[in-house]
Amino acid sequence: MSLIDKALVANRNYAKTYNPTQGKRPAPKIAVVTCMDPRLSDLPGILGLPHADLDVIRTGGPAVTEDVLGELVVSTHVLGTTEILLLNHTGCGFTTFTDAELNAKLSASTGDASPAPMRFFSYKDPEENTREQIKKVTSHPWIAKDVPVRGFIFDVETGLLSEVQSIAHQAAD
Numbered sequence: 001m002s003l004i005d006k007a008l009v010a011n012r013n014y015a016k017t018y019n020p021t022q023g024k025r026p027a028p029k030i031a032v033v034t035c036m037d038p039r040l041s042d043l044p045g046i047l048g049l050p051h052a053d054l055d056v057i058r059t060g061g062p063a064v065t066e067d068v069l070g071e072l073v074v075s076t077h078v079l080g081t082t083e084i085l086l087l088n089h090t091g092c093g094f095t096t097f098t099d100a101e102l103n104a105k106l107s108a109s110t111g112d113a114s115p116a117p118m119r120f121f122s123y124k125d126p127e128e129n130t131r132e133q134i135k136k137v138t139s140h141p142w143i144a145k146d147v148p149v150r151g152f153i154f155d156v157e158t159g160l161l162s163e164v165q166s167i168a169h170q171a172a173d
């Protein structure tokens, strides 16, 4: 049985004890942009905030793409979140290749180069990646200036978060 088929069976049981009040309109308080890496999945544990408060946007890396910026605009203007947390991590799979390498590898292994060059948003340094994310988000005209935007790196060895100062912050220090 595939994992998806197993999940469908489990869902029948989940629905038996599901609390229908959870289906009401959500009111998240903070937008969290983080990597699709499963080690970042326990956000209520990592951040000590309830599931209901978190508006989670996940991409590989994470990459702050145009789509992610659109989601942050909706999150802060429509859903009502008032802070933005950019959550990177150590040991990310997206630091293990470059876009050019993966494009070449997949073109060769599949025999079809037509999707190349595909953007995978690979990167090398999580701190630099975080600083670029802060800049992208804070410079967007539709992200209100009074919404705090802070970036962190989750250490997968220790479980600790460390804050990354934005370039503007560093210059002021």
Ligand SMILES: [Zn+2]
Pocket (backbone or CB within 6 Å): 035, 036, 037, 060, 061, 062, 089, 091, 092, 093, 094
């Ligand atoms: Zn990652």
